[in-house]
Amino acid sequence: MPLFFQENIQPPEIHLEPEESKHLIRVLRKKTGDSVDLTDGNGNLYHCRIQDANPKRTSLLVIDVEKTQEDNFRIHLAIAPTKSPDRMEWMVEKITEIGFHEIYLMKSQNSERTYLKTDRLEKKIISACKQSKQYFKPKVHSDISFSDLIKDPAFSGFQKFIAYVDENHQNHLLDVAKPTRDYLILIGPEGDFDPDEIKLAISNGFEPVSLGKSRLRTETAGLAAVHMLQILNR
Template sequence: MQLFFHQNIQDSTFHLDMEESKHLIKVLRKQQGDRVNFTDGKGCLFECTIIDPNPRKASIQIDQRLYTPDDDFYIHLAISPTKNSERMEWMVEKLTEIGVHEITFMESEYSERSKLKLDRLEKKIIAACKQSLKTRVPKLNPVTPMVDLVQDKKFDDYQRFIAYVDKENDQHLFEKIEKDRAYLILIGPEGDFSQQELQLAFDHLFHPCSLGKSRLRSETAGVAAVHTIQLVNNLQNL
C-alpha cells in the first residue's frame, strides 16, 4: 500500500497542490479511477479515487474513512540537538517509524546547537509517516530550555526519566517502565548533562536510567529510548 498525506481533509472531495499533483500524476503515473490512500496525520485513513488527474490540481474523492485509535501510552522525547543537522533529520525519521508521539528539542548547558530548521524536519517526519504507513504525525516542538521542561507541571502525571552515562547509573530504562503511561525522557548532548542539571531533574522526580553499557551518540540514544518504551508496551502483542 502507498500512503499519501494531505493536511486538511474535510469534505467528500479535495484537491492537491501543484507539487503533490505532479508527483501523483506525472511521477507515479496515476490515472482517473485509480484508488489511492491518504491520511491527514490525525489518525484518519482515507480510501480514495482520483476523479480528475490534473497534474496541476488533481481532484480526489473520498470513498471510505477509517480511524486509527490512539495508543494506550504516550512517548515524549526531549533531546538536545546535535551540531550536525543531518543526524537530527535521520533521528526524527527513525523515531517516527518506530513510534514516537512528541519530540521537543532541548537546550541544555552543553548543547551544540540552538536553532533548527523545523519546517525541514516536519517534511522528514511526514515522509517517514507515509513510508511506515502511520496515520498520526508526531508533534514537533521548537528548542526549549531544559529548566522549563523539568519544571513544567503538565508532566506531573508522566513517568519521567533522564538518561545519562555514569557507572553508578546502571539500571536500564527497560526495567523501570510502567506500561500504558505517558512518558517524558530527557536525552542530553554528547557532552552529557551537567551535575547541576542532573540534580535539578532529580529534585523534580525524574528517574535516572541507563540505555546500556555503550556510550551512545545523542541521536542513537533517542532512538534506543523510544524503541525500548515501544517494546515494553507491546510485549503482550509479540
C-alpha cells in the same frame, strides 16, 4: 498502495497540493478513476478515487474513511539537538518509523546547537509516516529550555526519565518504565548534561536511567529510548 499526506482535509472532495499531485500523476502515473489512500496525520485514513488527474492540483473523491485507534501510551522525547542537523533528521525519520508522539528540541548548558529549523524535520516526519503507514503525525516543539521543560506542569502524571552517562547507574530504562503510561525522557548533548541539570531534574521527579553499557551518540540514544519504550508496550 502508496500513502499520501495532506492536512486539514474536508470530505467529500479533496484537492491535493502540488507536490503530492505531481508525485501521484507524473511519477506513479495514476489516472482518473484510480484509487488513492490519504491521511491527514490525525489518525484518519481516507480511501479515495481520482476525479481529475491534474499534476498541479489533483481532485479526489472520498469513498470511505477509517479511524485509527490511538496508542494507550505516549512517548515524549526531549533531546538536545546535535551540531549536525543531518544526524537529527536521521533520528527523527527512524523514530517516526518506530513510533513516537512528540519531540522537544531542548536547550541545555552543554548544547552543541541552540537552535534548529524544524521545516526539514517536519518533512522527514511526513515522509516517514507515509513510508511506514503511520496515520498519526508526531508533533515537534522547538527552542525549549531545559529548566522550563522539567518544571512544566503538563507532564504531571508522566513517568519521567533522564538518561545520562554514569557507570554506577543501577536502573536500565526497561527495568523501571511501566507499560501503558505516558513517558517523558530527556537525552542530553554529546557533552552530556551538566551535573547541576541532573540534580535539578531528579529534584523535579525525573528518574535517572541507563540505556545500556555502551556510550551512545545523542541521536542513537534518542532512537534507543524510543525503541525500548515501544518494545515495552508491544
